[in-house]
Amino acid sequence: MKTIPRRRRSFSLFAFLSVLLTAATLLVGSPANAACGSACNNKDPQVYPSSKPCGGDAITAKTFTSMGRTLQLRYSPSCRTVWARIYGGQSQDKVILERWEGQGTIYTPVLMWEYFGSREWSLMYNDAGTQIRACLQLEWATTPGSRLGCTGHY
Template sequence: MMSKRRPAVAFAAVLITAVTAASAVYTPAQAAPEAATGTPTKAPATCFAASCHGLDPIETHCVDDAVTIDDVVLDGRIVRLRYSAQCRAAWAQLWYGKPGDRAYVRTVENGQTVAVNSITVMPWNGTSVYTPMVNDKDLKAQACTEFDHLPGDTGTKCTIFY
């Protein structure tokens, strides 16, 4: 004798499968685009190339896509050459500096210095500072640190040119 419950159980299984499949592809209409894609929106950079010279990479949003090109260590201090492709600008970042230490970024063209921006660590700065930016469009940039704390040496070390 056949059970009367089997067709009902089979129908329920088909119905549950259909509802589950439909809910897997359903996205609520009120979902925000950021929530759906998972990528946060960034503010656009406010300068490009020569218009970035002397400006702050954080305030201009150039830091948003920045990469570290090279870094060097000198007596526990780290100087980094930072570069933003979106802004076509570069700057120096100094970590573990001491008051009086100086970091600078320079650009060159045909072996001649085009621009330099520097910063000196002050007691109220803490140990990490960064320079204003220099234009890096069609130029080569380099970051350096220098200090007079080593006997008989000026204590200068630079990154590669990029």
């Protein structure tokens, strides 16, 4: 029986594994918008990215309801982004996305959106590694203390 030199066997095994790994990568591929991160900031979740909009796999992570208004914090697992959606909103109601700073009740505003009765959702914000909540401020309210309320953070 003829034996193959050790060096040649190692090279053959390496070449075979390389071809197998390349084929697996091509077959599986990656999602068109896998965690688009900050590239998704301030983009419309219903149309961005054009190949597979983030709104397509969104879930409602948290909800707040008061005075005939329902505020939802929406989350896209594939894009790792959040945005707010409002039902029953009045013209000029304000929606604020806030990042939780990890301690107590300290939040930092990251996106503000004013509802004017057409589009019912805000733009997106990358929430990778952070927790975000959506808050609703009535059109006549001028300070954060006069907010109607917020969703929980997610």
